[in-house]
Amino acid sequence: MALVRTNWAGNVTFKASGVARPTTIDELREVVAGADRVRAVGTGHSFNLIVDTTGRLVSLADLPQAIDIDPVNQTVTVPAGMRYGELVTRLDAAGFALHNLASLPHITVAGAVATATHGSGVNNGNLATPVCALEMVTGSGALVSLDGEALAGAAVSLGALGIVTKLTFRLAKTFEIMQYVYDDVPREDVNEILSSGYSVSLFTDWRTPRRVNQVWRKCLPGEQNAWTGGTPADGPRHPIPDMDPVTTTQQLGVPGPWHERLTHFRLDHTPSAGDELQSEYFVPLASAEDALSALDPIAERIAAVLQISEIRTVKADNLWLSPAFERDCLAIHFTWVKDPAAVGEVIDLLEERLAPFDPRPHWGKLFHRRPALHEGFVALMDRYDPDGKLRNDFMAAIVQSGETPAPSGMAR
Ligand SMILES: Cc1cc2nc3c(=O)[nH]c(=O)nc-3n(C[C@H](O)[C@H](O)[C@H](O)COP(=O)(O)OP(=O)(O)OC[C@H]3O[C@@H](n4cnc5c(N)ncnc54)[C@H](O)[C@@H]3O)c2cc1C
Known part of the structure; x- marks a missing residue:
C-alpha cells in the first residue's frame, strides 16, 4: 500500500494512513467493506480537504483501463x-x-x-x-x-x-476547433464576448481597470468571425503573463481536433504554473457585469496575491450539487500565489463582495463560506453510506447546519 502524502499543489497534507490500489472490482469491494473510513482519490488536483480521510485512500489507477x-x-x-x-x-x-x-x-x-x-x-x-x-x-x-x-x-x-x-x-x-487569442481587451459587454465562440475564456490579472489581458476564443468552423473587438495576438500566449506558451495548446486559429484545442494545457506538460492555489465562484450569468464590477474596488488586493484570473461560462443543469444547478453561470476563477495566509484574507474579501450574487464555490478549490447543500443529498449519503465511512471533515463542515462559516474549504 503506497502512501500519498499531499495533493497535487502540496498545500494539503493528507491524514490518510495510505492508499490502496486494487486491481479488480472484487478487491476494491473488500477494501471498502473492511475499512472504517475510506475515500477515493483521483489525481489529487483539488486544492482543499475534499479528498482526505482519517482512514484509507483508494486509487483506481491500477484497475483495467479498457473503454x-x-x-x-x-x-x-x-x-x-x-x-x-x-x-x-x-x-x-x-x-x-x-x-x-x-x-x-x-x-x-x-x-x-x-x-x-x-x-x-x-x-x-x-x-x-x-x-x-x-x-x-x-x-x-x-x-x-x-x-x-x-x-x-x-x-x-x-x-x-x-x-x-x-x-x-x-x-x-468528433469536431474541429480553432483557437484565437486576443491581447488587452476592454471589459465591456462581457456577455457578448463570452458568447462569441463555442468556448470562450477571459484572462485578467486585475491590474488594469476594466480591461482583461487576454481573450481566448475556441471556435467551431463558421464562428471565427463572430466577434471583432480585440487585437489578435501575434504569437502563442500563456494565460499567465511572461510564462512560456510551450505548455499550451495550439492557438493562432490553426484548425485541429477538439481534444487538442478545448484544454488550455497539453497533457505532456505541467499545467498552469504548477506552484499555486485556486478558488472559483459561480454567479448568475445575468449578473455577469455587476458581479465583475463588484470586485473592481478590491482589484489591488486581488492582484497582490494573484497569478491570473479566468472568467468562463457554464450552462445551467439539473445536477443537485452542480454550481450551475438550475442557473446559467459566470465562473470567476483565481489562480493564486502559494501563500495560504495572504490568499485566505483575500478569499474573505471576495466572498463578502460577491455575497449579493449568491455565489457558489467550486467544490475542488479554496473557499470559506459554507455553500447551501441540496436537501436531498444528505438522504443519499445516509442511503449509500449508512455507516459514514465516506464522511470526512470536509463533508462534515458542508453538511453541518446553522450559519457558522465552513472551516474546511481551505487548509488554514
Ligand atoms: C492546474 C489545475 C487546473 C484546473 N482546471 C480546472 C478547470 O479548468 N475547470 C474546473 O472546473 N476545475 C479545474 N481544476 C480543478 C479540478 O478539475 C478538480 O479539482 C478535479 O476534481 C480534480 O480531479 P482529480 O482527478 O484530481 O480528483 P481529486 O482531486 O483526486 O478528487 C476530487 C474529488 O473526487 C472524488 N473522487 C475521485 N475519484 C473518485 C471515484 N472513483 N469515486 C468517487 N469519488 C471520486 C474524491 O474523493 C474527491 O472528493 C483544476 C485544477 C488544477 C490543479
Whole structure:
C-alpha cells in the first residue's frame, strides 16, 4: 500500500494512513467493506480537504483501463480512474468527442465529475452533464448501477456516496476547433464576448481597470468571425503573463481536433504554473457585469496575491450539487500565489463582495463560506453510506447546519 502524502499543489497534507490500489472490482469491494473510513482519490488536483480521510485512500489507477464505445447509442463507458488525456485520443480515433473539457487533461474522469469540473461555453454544461450511467461501490461494499433520474443527485457526489468504478458518457461526433487569442481587451459587454465562440475564456490579472489581458476564443468552423473587438495576438500566449506558451495548446486559429484545442494545457506538460492555489465562484450569468464590477474596488488586493484570473461560462443543469444547478453561470476563477495566509484574507474579501450574487464555490478549490447543500443529498449519503465511512471533515463542515462559516474549504 503506497502512501500519498499531499495533493497535487502540496498545500494539503493528507491524514490518510495510505492508499490502496486494487486491481479488480472484487478487491476494491473488500477494501471498502473492511475499512472504517475510506475515500477515493483521483489525481489529487483539488486544492482543499475534499479528498482526505482519517482512514484509507483508494486509487483506481491500477484497475483495467479498457473503454467501451457504443457507436449506435453514441456512448462510452470509461473506467473511473482514467485521465481525460488518455480517453480523448481513443474517442477521437473512433470518430467521437466529449462536448467539452476542463483547462487541463491530467485529471481523472471520476474526480472531475465528482466536483462538477467544467470548461467554458454558454451552451456547454459541466463535465458531469453528459454522464448517463455510473457504477459504484457503496459504503457497505455493494456494487450498484445508477442511471436516469438517480444521476441528478448522484453524478456530482463529492466522493461521498461511494467509490465510482465506471462512468458512461453521451458522445458527440468528433469536431474541429480553432483557437484565437486576443491581447488587452476592454471589459465591456462581457456577455457578448463570452458568447462569441463555442468556448470562450477571459484572462485578467486585475491590474488594469476594466480591461482583461487576454481573450481566448475556441471556435467551431463558421464562428471565427463572430466577434471583432480585440487585437489578435501575434504569437502563442500563456494565460499567465511572461510564462512560456510551450505548455499550451495550439492557438493562432490553426484548425485541429477538439481534444487538442478545448484544454488550455497539453497533457505532456505541467499545467498552469504548477506552484499555486485556486478558488472559483459561480454567479448568475445575468449578473455577469455587476458581479465583475463588484470586485473592481478590491482589484489591488486581488492582484497582490494573484497569478491570473479566468472568467468562463457554464450552462445551467439539473445536477443537485452542480454550481450551475438550475442557473446559467459566470465562473470567476483565481489562480493564486502559494501563500495560504495572504490568499485566505483575500478569499474573505471576495466572498463578502460577491455575497449579493449568491455565489457558489467550486467544490475542488479554496473557499470559506459554507455553500447551501441540496436537501436531498444528505438522504443519499445516509442511503449509500449508512455507516459514514465516506464522511470526512470536509463533508462534515458542508453538511453541518446553522450559519457558522465552513472551516474546511481551505487548509488554514
Ligand atoms: C492546474 C489545475 C487546473 C484546473 N482546471 C480546472 C478547470 O479548468 N475547470 C474546473 O472546473 N476545475 C479545474 N481544476 C480543478 C479540478 O478539475 C478538480 O479539482 C478535479 O476534481 C480534480 O480531479 P482529480 O482527478 O484530481 O480528483 P481529486 O482531486 O483526486 O478528487 C476530487 C474529488 O473526487 C472524488 N473522487 C475521485 N475519484 C473518485 C471515484 N472513483 N469515486 C468517487 N469519488 C471520486 C474524491 O474523493 C474527491 O472528493 C483544476 C485544477 C488544477 C490543479
